Amino acid sequence: MDRILISACLIGWPVRYDGAAKTAHHPLLEQWAEEGRLVPLCPETMAGMTTPRAAAEIAAGASAEDVLAGRGRLVDAEGGDPTAAFVEGARLSVAMARVRRARFALMTEGSPSCGTTLIADGTFSGKKRFGEGVAARALRDAGVEVFALDDIEALSRRLDTAD
Ligand code: SF4
Numbered sequence: 208m209d210r211i212l213i214s215a216c217l218i219g220w221p222v223r224y225d226g227a228a229k230t231a232h233h234p235l236l237e238q239w240a241e242e243g244r245l246v247p248l249c250p251e252t253m254a255g256m257t258t259p260r261a262a263a264e265i266a267a268g269a270s271a272e273d274v275l276a277g278r279g280r281l282v283d284a285e286g287g288d289p290t291a292a293f294v295e296g297a298r299l300s301v302a303m304a305r306v307r308r309a310r311f312a313l314m315t316e317g318s319p320s321c322g323t324t325l326i327a328d329g330t331f332s333g334k335k336r337f338g339e340g341v342a343a344r345a346l347r348d349a350g351v352e353v354f355a356l357d358d359i360e361a362l363s364r365r366l367d368t369a370d
Contacts, residue, residue, distance in 0.1 A: 208242060208243075208244060209244065209309075209310055209311055209366055209369055210244050210245075210246050210307050210308060210309040210310075210311075211239060211244050211245055211246065211309060211311045211312065211313055211362070211366075212246050212247075212248050212300070212303065212304055212307070212309045212311070212312035212313070212314075212346070212351070213236075213245045213246065213247055213248070213312070213313045213314075214229075214247075214248070214249065214313070214314045214315040214318070214321045215247040215248060215249040215252075216228050216229040216230075216249065216315055217229060217230065217231045217236075217313065217314075217315055217356060218230065218231070218236070218240070218245065218247060220247060220249065221258065222249040222251070222252050222258050223258070224251075224258070224259060224260045224261065224262050224263070225259050225262075226258050226259040229315055231356050233356075233359055235359055235360075235362075235363050236359070246303065246307045246309050248300055248303050249296075250293070250296030250297060250299065250300045250320040250321065250340075250341070250342035251292065251293070251296050251320050253296055253299045253300070253303075254292045254293070254295040254296035254299060255292065255295075256289070256292050256296075260283075261283035261284045261285045261287060261289075262283060262284045262331065263281050263282065263283040263284070263289050263293070263319050264281065264282060264283075264319055264326070264327040264328070264329045264330075264331060265279065265280075265281055265319050265326055265327070265329055265338065265340075265341070266279060266280050266281060266282050266329045267328060267329030267330055268329070269329070270338055270339070270344075271326075271338065271339045271340060271341045271343070271344035271345075272344055274290060274293065274294065274341050275294065275297065275341060275344060275345060275348075281293050281319060281341075282329070284331055293319065293320060293341045293342075294341065296320055296341070296342055297320070297341045297342040297344070297345035297346075298345065300342040300345060300346055301345050301346060301348075301349045301351075304346060304349060304351050305349070309351065310350070310351060310352060310369070311351065311352050311353075311354070311362060311365070311366065311369075312343070312346055312351050312352070312353045312354065313353075313354050313355075313356060313359060313362060314340070314342075314343050314353055314354070314355065314356075315355075315356070316355045316356065316357065317335060318340050319340050319341065320340040320341055320342040320343070321340045321342055321343055322338065322339055322340035322343060323339060323340070323343050323353050323354065323355040323358075324337060324338075324339065324355060325337060325338065326338040326339065326340060352365065
């Protein structure tokens, strides 16, 4: 049975930067939890970041790919540079996918680590832009198929056809 990495905040872990969760409710999540498929991960806390922590965004003009290649960085709301921790969280996420043999991931949209198609614009204005979080990009580079919560039905269909 295929395992699914899941952003821990989606299943109620209070690990977001503000100390909250982002709990999702969906029958498929309940089913997959009962089946033991879900493997929770939080790239940021796995990398040793505290909760709560300063909000962080991938700097304007940079992509997750840039960050992983050492060409881009993250900034936090207090003027810090948490780039190294985000890269470490991405590395640990890939390691977890390998150890747990997870080929799929369901992640939190908009996050600088877990975003799948949308991230903040890097100016702390609340605006979004197209892009991926650093861990989501690293997982995709490692061959993991990453889905957003809004695409949970697509993930279910994909699981039905996976070898
Ligand atoms: S890093 Fe991912 S799992 Fe952790 S709080 Fe942010 S969105 Fe949730």
